[in-house]
Amino acid sequence: MSLRPLRLSQLIRKIRRGTKPKSTEKSGENMKKGKGLSERSLGYLLILPAMLLILVIAIYPVGRSFYLSLYDVRLNDPTKLEPHASYGINVERYANVMPFLVSSLDHEIEKAEGKHKERLKNIKQDVLKARSTLESDEELADTYQQVNQILNEGKKVPQNMKSVHLDEEKVHNATQLITGVKKNLESMEKAEQLDESRQVVGLAKGLLSAFIEPNFVGLQYYANYFQDHRMWASLSNTMIFTVISVSLELVLGMAIALLINRQFFGRGLVRASVLIPWALPTAVAALMWKFLFDGQNGVMAKLFTEVGLIPDMGTLLTTKFWSMFAVIFADVWKTTPFMALLILAGLQTIPKNLYEAAEVDGASKVQQFFKITLPMLRTTVLVALLFRLLDAFRVFDLIYVLTGGGPANATETISVYAYKTMFSQMNFGEGSALAVIVFICIAIISMIFVKLLGRDLISDGSGK
Amino acid sequence: MRNKPGFFFYLFLAGFLIAVLFPFFWLAITSIKPAGELFGADAFRILTDNPTLDNYVKVFTDYPFASYMWNSTVVAVVTTVYCVFVASIAAYAIARLRFWGKSIVLGIVLAVSMFPQIATLSPIFMFMQSTELTNSYLGLIIPYTTFALPLALWNMTNFFRKIPFELEEAAKMDGATTWQALWKVIFPLAVPGTFTTAILVFIAAWNEFFFALTINTEEGMKTVPVGIALFQGRFSIPWADISAASVIVTIPLVVMVLLFQRRIVSGLTSGAVKE
Numbered sequence: 001m002s003l004r005p006l007r008l009s010q011l012i013r014k015i016r017r018g019t020k021p022k023s024t025e026k027s028g029e030n031m032k033k034g035k036g037l038s039e040r041s042l043g044y045l046l047i048l049p050a051m052l053l054i055l056v057i058a059i060y061p062v063g064r065s066f067y068l069s070l071y072d073v074r075l076n077d078p079t080k081l082e083p084h085a086s087y088g089i090n091v092e093r094y095a096n097v098m099p100f101l102v103s104s105l106d107h108e109i110e111k112a113e114g115k116h117k118e119r120l121k122n123i124k125q126d127v128l129k130a131r132s133t134l135e136s137d138e139e140l141a142d143t144y145q146q147v148n149q150i151l152n153e154g155k156k157v158p159q160n161m162k163s164v165h166l167d168e169e170k171v172h173n174a175t176q177l178i179t180g181v182k183k184n185l186e187s188m189e190k191a192e193q194l195d196e197s198r199q200v201v202g203l204a205k206g207l208l209s210a211f212i213e214p215n216f217v218g219l220q221y222y223a224n225y226f227q228d229h230r231m232w233a234s235l236s237n238t239m240i241f242t243v244i245s246v247s248l249e250l251v252l253g254m255a256i257a258l259l260i261n262r263q264f265f266g267r268g269l270v271r272a273s274v275l276i277p278w279a280l281p282t283a284v285a286a287l288m289w290k291f292l293f294d295g296q297n298g299v300m301a302k303l304f305t306e307v308g309l310i311p312d313m314g315t316l317l318t319t320k321f322w323s324m325f326a327v328i329f330a331d332v333w334k335t336t337p338f339m340a341l342l343i344l345a346g347l348q349t350i351p352k353n354l355y356e357a358a359e360v361d362g363a364s365k366v367q368q369f370f371k372i373t374l375p376m377l378r379t380t381v382l383v384a385l386l387f388r389l390l391d392a393f394r395v396f397d398l399i400y401v402l403t404g405g406g407p408a409n410a411t412e413t414i415s416v417y418a419y420k421t422m423f424s425q426m427n428f429g430e431g432s433a434l435a436v437i438v439f440i441c442i443a444i445i446s447m448i449f450v451k452l453l454g455r456d457l458i459s460d461g462s463g464k
Numbered sequence: 465m466r467n468k469p470g471f472f473f474y475l476f477l478a479g480f481l482i483a484v485l486f487p488f489f490w491l492a493i494t495s496i497k498p499a500g501e502l503f504g505a506d507a508f509r510i511l512t513d514n515p516t517l518d519n520y521v522k523v524f525t526d527y528p529f530a531s532y533m534w535n536s537t538v539v540a541v542v543t544t545v546y547c548v549f550v551a552s553i554a555a556y557a558i559a560r561l562r563f564w565g566k567s568i569v570l571g572i573v574l575a576v577s578m579f580p581q582i583a584t585l586s587p588i589f590m591f592m593q594s595t596e597l598t599n600s601y602l603g604l605i606i607p608y609t610t611f612a613l614p615l616a617l618w619n620m621t622n623f624f625r626k627i628p629f630e631l632e633e634a635a636k637m638d639g640a641t642t643w644q645a646l647w648k649v650i651f652p653l654a655v656p657g658t659f660t661t662a663i664l665v666f667i668a669a670w671n672e673f674f675f676a677l678t679i680n681t682e683e684g685m686k687t688v689p690v691g692i693a694l695f696q697g698r699f700s701i702p703w704a705d706i707s708a709a710s711v712i713v714t715i716p717l718v719v720m721v722l723l724f725q726r727r728i729v730s731g732l733t734s735g736a737v738k739e
Contacts, residue, residue: 042642043563050554050617051569057588058576058610064587075590082590159594259476268725270477273484275721275728276714281671283689284710288487291494291703297507299490337484338732345733394580397673401693415582422586423678432586439583446578 062439069222069433072215076426083429084212087171089140091164092157093210095147101127101203104196111195119188123181130177133170140164163212175211182208221433230409230417231434235441238413240324241399242392245331249388250381252332253339258373260340261347274337282334286401289330293317293402320410323403327411331398335391339384346380347373379453386449390442414438488714495519495707502704519708529709531684532691539604539687540669546605547612548620548662552654555620556646560632570621577614581674584610592679599682607675612665619664622734623657624650660731663724667717688713 037045071083078093105124112120135141143164150157182204189197225231260270277285292300295314304310316322350373358368396415399405405412405420412420415438422431494502496515501507523529558566588607589598597603627650635645676687686694692709695702721728 037642039561039642040563043557043561046557046561047554047569050550050613051572053550053609053613054572054576057606058579058584058614059572061584061587061610062579065583065585068586068590075593256480259473264473264477266477270481271729272718272722272725273481275725276488276718277484279667279671279717279721279728280714281673281689283671283673283693284713287693287706288491288710290701291706292487292490294703297503297703299508302508333483333487341729342733345729390578390580394582396582397689400673400677415580418582419585419674419678422589428586428590435580435582435586438580442578442580446575 065432065439066436068429069436070216070218071429072217073429073432074426075428078209079212080215083216084214085216086165086214087168088163088165088212089134089171090162090210090212091140091143091147092151092162093206094134095144095151097203097206097210098131101200101207102131104200104203108195108200112193116188116193119184123184126177126181130174130181133177134166134174137164137166137170140166171211171213175208178204178208178211215429217429221430222437225433225437230412231414231437233409234412234414234417235437237324237409237411238393238395238415241328241331241395241411241413242389245328245335246385246388246392248328248332249336249339250385252336253343253384254381256336256340257343257347258369261344271341274341277334278338278341280334282397283401285334286330286398289326289333290317290402293326317403318407320407323407323411327399327402330402331392331395334398335388339388342380342384343377346377350376382449382453386446386453389445389449393442393445394438414441491707491710491714494704495711497704499704519704520712522705523709523712526705527691527695527709528683528686529691529712532686532688535601535680535685536670536687536689538601539608540666542601543605543608543612543669544662544666547609547616547665548658551613551616551661552620552651552658555617555624556650556654558617559621559624560629560650561642570618573614573617577611577618579610581610585674585678588675589678597679599680599685603679604672604675604687607679608669608672611672612669615668616661616665619661619731619734620654620657623654623661626657627653656727660724660727663720663728664731667720 068083072080073083074080078090102124105120105127109117109120109124135144143161147157147161150161182201185194185197185201185204188194189201194200260267289300292298293316294301295317298313298316301310301313301316304316305313310316310322316326354372354376355368358372363371394415395413396419399411399413399416400419403411405416414434418431418434418438421427421434425431493510493512496517496519497512498514498516498518501509501512501514557563558569584607592598592603592606597606631649631653632645635649636642640648670687671689672687673689673693676690677693680686680690692706692713695706695709
């Protein structure tokens with residue numbers, strides 16, 4: 001993400017301010033020179049482990065997600081387990097299948113009679129032809145020998161030997177031959193002309209799945225999603241959920257913070273109870289609300305029905321509008337206290353004498369709120385809003401557990417859609433494209449806020 | 465805002481507390497109801513005539529709930545310890561030492577903390593599968609770094625900044641090296657901040673759902689949130705078991721929140737509020 005929190009001029013100003021030597025520090029610097037590492041090198045050394053971890057575990061995967069989204073990667077299809085840029089063959093699979101296919105055909109030839117025997121002999125010829133075509137490639141022949149040995153010793157095949165690149169022509173020819181073999185065998189299987197039909201047909205299929213064809217699709221998935229109704233629906237669900245729940249949380253949180261920003265009996269108790277919804281795992285909170293909203297035994301559903309809000313208890317989780325309402329309700333319950341706490345902390349940093357001065361000047365409470373409280377809270381509110389917006393936009397746990405995206409995808413957010421694409425359909429390439437779309441949306445939201453917040457967000461402590 | 469709180473204030477407060485706490489109250493009620501009172505009209509009764517602890521027993525006998533708890537504990541503790549350790553070293557450098565590019569580093573940390581988990585999931589999942597780390601503790605601890613480390617780094621930096629610079633300078637004047645100043649002066653002063661950060665990271669790791677759901681799918685390796693969320697009954701959703709399990713996970717949280725509420729609040733607000 002190209003997050004540019006500071007413009008260059010600001011950065012330079014900051015560095016200058018940071019390096020403005022204080023007299024005591026100067027002497028410290030001189031003293032240290034004799035003792036190895038300079039402060040700067042030490043600084044880089046100390047941040048190195050954390051930065052490396054972040055780079056490898058967080059930043060690299062995002063790049064890799066984008067890379068995957070350009071390929072047709074499917075975890076339920078052995079030929080598409082990984083992104084392949086060129087033609088090739090899975091040597092491990094090949095070594096596991098080819099010799100047995102040949103010997104199994106020999107067995108069938110032995111058992112068969114008459115014209116079936118002839119047909120099987122022809123089939124075997126094709127297999128051998130495919131084999132010689134493939135193994136005319138020296139790299140494959142070499143690797144095949146080694147892999148065979150490794151497999152015979154019962155060891156694991158190293159990653160770099162698992163596949164070998166081949167000419168497109170060779171793979172095409174071999175694929176054609178083996179496809180023919182498979183068809184022939186299958187028709188013989190149907191006519192019950194084979195002795196151990198399942199084994200020999202299975203081996204032919206297994207050999208086919210060893211061929212690797214490039215599964216590069218470019219930006220195809222993005223183009224598809226652009227016209228995918230379900231994607232736009234999930235995006236709009238995400239936005240509706242985000243905007244409504246975050247605004248409600250902000251307004252309610254602000255109101256609560258203003259009300260409890262005073263001395264009163266039981267303050268500690270209120271603060272502790274406010275923290276509990278925040279600390280509860282979202283998945284458990286979602287489950288709890290699923291129970292309270294349940295169409296048969298849910299006490300909140302019952303309450304809403306008695307009050308006349310909904311016609312009957314089942315409405316809450318089975319209709320489009322009310323299921324979204326339920327999800328937002330649960331989210332507001334869980335995060336308003338957090339919002340209130342943040343704003344309360346912000347309120348407490350506003351100097352009291354500002355209000356006293358305003359009172360002397362005859363400002364009303366309302367004026368005080370708009371002229372003092374709100375401007376002084378600007379940074380706090382913006383930071384709280386930013387984090388809440390991002391959290392809400394990537395919402396998954398709450399919806400996955402509470403509604404599962406239903407009814408009829410009415411509450412399906414984009415993260416849930418991406419999850420389903422990846423783990424129900426095992427389309428990792430396609431799902432990654434959705435994940436990248438989520439990422440881009442979040443990057444846009446962040447950049448808007450970084451512009452609004454400017455240097456307040458990332459101050460290095462010297463600019464106070 | 466100095467007026468004394470009146471009757472309406474406490475009325476409002478009571479309403480607010482009821483709204484916040486009612487779901488927990490209802491869970492607690494449901495968790496002690498016998499099976500026969502979970503459906504029909506009895507489901508809405510506030511009190512039960514035959515309170516029972518059967519549901520609590522069932523949570524441990526019908527489900528591997530104890531191993532869920534153990535898995536969550538191991539994963540959350542290891543994640544917390546190692547992330548807070550790595551983060552505190554880096555945070556010290558960012559807050560106290562002078563070198564070029566600090567703002568960029570902080571910018572990156574903040575940006576990474578905003579990453580949606582889904583954007584890192586597919587490569588991480590495929591990596592875990594190819595290295596056979598799915599259904600292992602390491603399989604969760606590694607991806608948990610993506611949110612735990614930035615969180616810890618951000619909080620620790622804020623805490624280190626609050627320690628007066630003069631203390632360190634005084635130590636250096638007395639001939640201490642940067643390392644000595646760090647170990648003997650700064651770290652002891654940073655203990656409360658480290659502890660607060662550790663609580664926040666622990667809660668985040670304990671509550672994590674997305675990676676846990678996708679990477680550790682074996683019954684014996686699930687964490688608590690995933691385990692409870694996937695409780696399955698034979699005919700219907702076992703609400704009583706779920707209620708009992710939820711109460712069991714909520715109680716330690718309540719204790720923790722009661723003990724450390726000041727720290728948690730200061731940790732939560734340190735990034736957003738400038739003092």
